[in-house]
Amino acid sequence: MIVDEELSKLEDNLRRLKIEYETYFNGGSPRPPHDLVFRVEKTIKQYSAGTVEMSFRQRFRFNQLTQSYAVHNDLWRKKLKMKEEGVLPLAQRPHGSGPAQESFSVSWSDPDLEKEKVERLLQAVVRAKSEAGESVENIDPQLFRDFIREKTRQLKQSLQCDSIQFSVTVEDGRVKLRAATAS
Numbered sequence: 001m002i003v004d005e006e007l008s009k010l011e012d013n014l015r016r017l018k019i020e021y022e023t024y025f026n027g028g029s030p031r032p033p034h035d036l037v038f039r040v041e042k043t044i045k046q047y048s049a050g051t052v053e054m055s056f057r058q059r060f061r062f063n064q065l066t067q068s069y070a071v072h073n074d075l076w077r078k079k080l081k082m083k084e085e086g087v088l089p090l091a092q093r094p095h096g097s098g099p100a101q102e103s104f105s106v107s108w109s110d111p112d113l114e115k116e117k118v119e120r121l122l123q124a125v126v127r128a129k130s131e132a133g134e135s136v137e138n139i140d141p142q143l144f145r146d147f148i149r150e151k152t153r154q155l156k157q158s159l160q161c162d163s164i165q166f167s168v169t170v171e172d173g174r175v176k177l178r179a180a181t182a183s
Contacts, residue, residue: 004058007065014069017036018072021033021072021076044066044069103169104120104121105166105168109163111145118144122144125168126139128168132173134175148166162182164179
């Protein structure tokens with residue numbers, strides 16, 4: 001029964017560790033929870049050594065907890081490195097005067113004639129999404145170019161203008177692509 005108690009304590013410590021790291025990364029704590037990390041790693045090393053008899057169920061539970069810790073530890077290490085280097089994702093940067101942060105804007109009359117601008121817009125969208133923590137795997141460059149071409153045609157027709165301005169903004173941690181008439 002002592003092994004089950006230790007595993008429950010390890011699980012509780014992992015839960016507390018997640019909370020304390022989130023508190024630290026959000027500015028609520030002045031330093032990372034090194035003492036709790038030490039306790040968790042000490043328990044993991046003790047049970048990984050194989051000197052403690054565990055049932056199959058206990059070993060399975062221990063392996064799940066260990067894998068969960070490894071995944072979170074890698075994430076925390078990356079976040080710590082970013083914090084130490086002073087690099088913050090867009091979602092964690094302090095907002096300016098308004099609710100939206102504009103990170104890039106470009107205008108054109110015909111995206112087929114100004115392909116380098118479309119590529120810069122695509123790069124800005126990918127950069128903003130990755131900095132905001134959004135997935136960039138589903139962005140197909142060709143579909144993006146087709147979308148921009150069609151949207152430019154539609155807007156020029158409906159707004160009766162010669163050129164369209166596209167801008168990439170981040171609002172509440174979400175990336176937005178906006179279009180308007182170019183001034």
